[in-house]
Amino acid sequence: xxxxxPSLTRAYSQEDVQQILNIALAQHPSTGTxxxxxxxxxxxxxxxxxxxxxxxxxxxxxxxxxxxEKFQEFEAYRRSKFQDKLGKYAITNACLVALNFLTGFGxxxxxxxxxxxxxxxxxxxxxxxxxxQGQAYDRAFQNWQRKQKIQKSIxxxxxxxx
Numbered sequence: 190x191x192x193x194x195p196s197l198t199r200a201y202s203q204e205d206v207q208q209i210l211n212i213a214l215a216q217h218p219s220t221g222t223x224x225x226x227x228x229x230x231x232x233x234x235x236x237x238x239x240x241x242x243x244x245x246x247x248x249x250x251x252x253x254x255x256x257x258e259k260f261q262e263f264e265a266y267r268r269s270k271f272q273d274k275l276g277k278y279a280i281t282n283a284c285l286v287a288l289n290f291l292t293g294f295g296x297x298x299x300x301x302x303x304x305x306x307x308x309x310x311x312x313x314x315x316x317x318x319x320x321x322q323g324q325a326y327d328r329a330f331q332n333w334q335r336k337q338k339i340q341k342s343i344x345x346x347x348x349x350x351x
Contacts, residue, residue, distance in 0.1 A: 263333050271317045278310050 201209070224232075233243045282303045289299035320326050 259334065260330070263330050266333060267317060267329075271313065274310060274313055278306060282306065 230240060230243065233240070282299070285299040285302055289297055316325075
């Protein structure tokens with residue numbers, strides 16, 4: 190009895206097939222080369238996937254890639270805004286604490302600023318590190334997208350005028 194016979198009669202789910210093919214492609218000796226669209230069509234034909242279905246899947250994949258890039262841009266924007274706030278908080282409060290220390294007043298008034306501003310900054314930090322989904326995150330993303338579109342429109346209009 191041949192050892193490959195049980196694997197020939199076994200049935201695989203669609204998810205299992207995808208995972209097996211992903212592993213096989215990753216271990217393929219020509220990993221550095223990309224597949225052409227003709228090769229993709231050939232693979233789809235062997236799997237009995239129509240060219241129309243493949244085209245729809247490709248368009249959906251391109252759309253998902255675009256959305257993924259937008260979310261990455263949004264995360265970079267959020268990171269830069271958070272870093273700006275952190276820098277302002279640290280520099281301003283370091284100066285206030287130093288001024289308070291140098292003036293020698295008995296009451297550490299700069300600590301009040303540090304604490305109250307720190308509470309607001311703590312909420313911003315919580316949003317940045319832990320709020321990555323939900324309605325508030327979606328609203329922030331949509332607002333960012335809207336601002337990007339408006340900015341692109343204004344830039345395009347200025348370019349046309351100049």
